[in-house]
Amino acid sequence: MGKYRPTIGMEVHVELATKSKMFCGCKNGMGQEKSPNKNICPVCTGQPGAIPVPNAQAIEFTIQAGLALDCHIAKESKFDRKNYFYPDLPKGYQISQFDKPICSRGSLKFTLKSDDGTVVGTEKVGITRIHLEEDTGKLVHEGKNTLVDFNRACVPLMELVTDPDINSAAEAKRFCEDLRLLFRYLGISPADMEKGQMRCEANISLYEVGKDPLSGTKVELKNLNSFRAVERGIEYEIERQTEVLTSGGVVHQETRGWDEKKGRTFLQRSKEDAHDYRYFPEPDIAPFKLEESYVELLREKLPELPTEKRNRFVEQFGLKLENASILVVNKELAEYFENVASELENWMKEEGHSFNEEDTKKLFRLAANYILTELSRRISDTEGGMKDFKISAENFAELIKIVYEGEINSSAAQTVLGVMFETGADPSHVVEEKGLAQTSDEGELGDIIEKIITDNSGPTEDYKNGKENAIKFLVGQVMAATKGSANPQVVKKVLMEKLS
Ligand SMILES: [Zn+2]
Structure with a gap:
């Protein structure tokens, strides 16, 4: 181990599988529509005067995720405007949550495994907050032209931010995998990374052993589009920063992207061009209360979660922890x-x-x-x-x-x-x-066994003289003579009776 250690935090965006979009009645196609601009209306395309109405199911899903992750659920929450310009953002701002997220201060416990699947320990990663926002549209580049598709605009997007509790690339990958499993068990999203339904970003900094783990400079890593990319990207970034620091250089606060093909990270944005989003409360949506009785009702509706199921499989059915863990991954x-x-x-x-x-x-x-x-x-x-x-x-x-x-x-x-x-x-x-049944009929097997005993006087004598292993050879001979159809347990029993 070298002089530096990594401190890693994750930011995960998940599209929620609600029936309709976040702030309008359009169908939520989870970004899988074949024809562009099919599920759109004045609200999700940002027409003047259109009024957003929050989706109750999306809020419910977010609370359920929070409950499953032991979060504190806010008694009161609100939506805010995050202002920035981008062609796939029709309103010129995104409705998100700033200072009053729906969930905060939770944790996810997960098991760490070695390469051969054996469980080597458990890890706990703190969840700083979970909030709700809307997804953006998509830009489609065709030759010299760029087209915009608003099917995805306003799809409910849940953002989850962790504490900087992760210490390795493997752990980060495991965390993301377990998180996806949890979302699938809750039924709130298929969270398919290849389809962009779950997107992971990592904040990575290095600190000198013995110093404050938060003393390093944070680099934000984007474009991690698969679990493999999460692991490889973070690994690469740890190595890159280690080299910079070891050679006396300075790590800059910046946003970097992961290039899967080239297997390296590249600079996307430096601190100087960081956005100032000028958040302010969304004036078209009133702050809302989350009554305790309502939250408790949702808690009662929670299904059995993967960790609970795994432990129950071990207890109730006596399965090995490894086997139970593998089973639980496939619901x-x-x-x-x-x-x-x-x-x-x-x-x-x-x-x-x-x-x-x-x-x-x-x-x-x-x-x-x-x-x-x-x-x-x-x-x-x-x-x-x-x-x-x-x-x-x-x-x-x-x-x-x-x-x-x-x-x-x-x-x-x-x-x-x-x-x-x-x-x-x-x-x-x-x-x-x-005709695959084993022959267990003692009478039927008796004649064959008699013949084997006569033909193999040597091993027979050995067995009689106390060489117990010789019986294995005799069983094998009977099995060969019956082309494997004899029941070996019965053969052994009859042999022992005849030789005693
Ligand atoms: Zn709409």
């Missing part, structure tokens, strides 16, 4: 696992004989493993992903059950799963049709 897959688990629970109840805790855990873990490996691989190889998924939770649970009971071995299970994935078929039918 649909996590739901599927729960449905399968509940089918397995029903089956255990019906079976009558009591499953002890260990057996139960084994069964759930087996289901999770199959979902995370065999199933996930097949799903990610398919174009439609989960959309075209055909296996019902009931049928999948049935497959887990027959694997657990040793009716089929693991290679047969792969074949069965393959057919199920294609057709959605019932696993028992597939096993029967393809």
